[in-house]
Amino acid sequence: MRTLSTRSAKASEITNGWIVVDAEGVVVGRLASFIALRLRGKHRADFTPHVDTGDNVVIVNAQKVALTGKKLTDKIYYRHTGYPGGIKERVAGKILAGKHPERVLEKAIERMMPKESPLARQQLGKLHVYGGAEHPHAAQKPVSVDFKSKNRKNSRTG
Secondary structure, X not given: OOOOOOOOOOHHHOOOOEEEEEOOOEEHHHHHHHHHHHHHOOOOOOOOOOOOOOOEEEEEOHHHOEOOOOHHHHOEEEEEOOOOOOEEEXXXXXXXXXXXXXXXXXXXXXXXXXXXXXXXHHHHOOEEEOOOOXXXXXXXXXXXXXXXXXXXXXXXXX
């Protein structure tokens, strides 16, 4: 009699790759969904939920991402200072025009990952987001992924 068993990947057997994604003109939510999938490793045949099987992801041109609809003026990001009454809010357009425009994309990806777990924090540590076109990870020989051309809905012009 043959028994069926599920193959579980071990951390020592995993080889993590490096990919580069150009975010210029790409819709934030669609890109965040794709990146969260790659960070978790769900694109691999040997995906194991309790092991970090994902890739290292480098995102360039994060300040040139596109938001659909009126999100540029209506989407609000909240944070709390820790003091009573210390809730602060900023609009997505001000964040993109500010000092750290990559935070919009980082937050979108973070919110698509599993919540409150050490594994999710480890997987998010493999995310590298840069506002400009340059990145310091050329020595890792990352593979460029053309996310924009995968679907016509992935990009937004104008």
